Amino acid sequence: DAMVIQNPRYQVTQFGKPVTLSCSQTLNHNVMYWYQQKSSQAPKLLFHYYDKDFNNEADTPDNFQSRRPNTSFCFLDIRSPGLGDAAMYLCATSRARTGANVLTFGAGSRLTVL
């Protein structure tokens, strides 16, 4: 089945130790999103790619970077995780960058920072 796959599902890291989360999709969707979701809160958009065009939200910390080496893969790099970065990170895709297109989410990567 076509889907969005995130790895790892659970990541434990130490304060300040870099982390990379990955997202792959078999849907051949042009748009990929990264959301941060803290406990009992709404998903917060960090950035999105429309094909290779990178769009950063104004309030996304510099600590967060992203790479999209090809259509299928997207990575979220957290350079120096702090305690406040502990959250679920959701990757989502859509066919195009208009509201008529549904977001398909991966199962998420839960990050714990010790």
Place this chain on the structure above:
Amino acid sequence: QQPVQSPQAVILREGEDAVINCSSSKALYSVHWYRQKHGEAPVFLMILLKGGEQKGHEKISASFNEKKQQSSLYLTASQLSYSGTYFCGTETTDSWGKFQFGAGTQVVVTP
């Protein structure tokens, strides 16, 4: 800008109805509704577009008032499986492709 959802939480008995509201301070191009169960990814329910196009899911329906920049999700004859947190995601006419989610409405359906 994040849309505003209400209520924050609702408890229903199986078979009862509920309405969840979502409003924006900006003109909307689209409204999406997703349901998230604990520890799982959000799952698509409904999309409403400027101009009235609507796509639905199960026995859940929704309305979109473009003038008031509001959407409502109607849970009719609720089932136990309807429990979860419902998020509206909005796309404004000045920020295509950038979906912002509301804070969510927690729905608990009891037997």
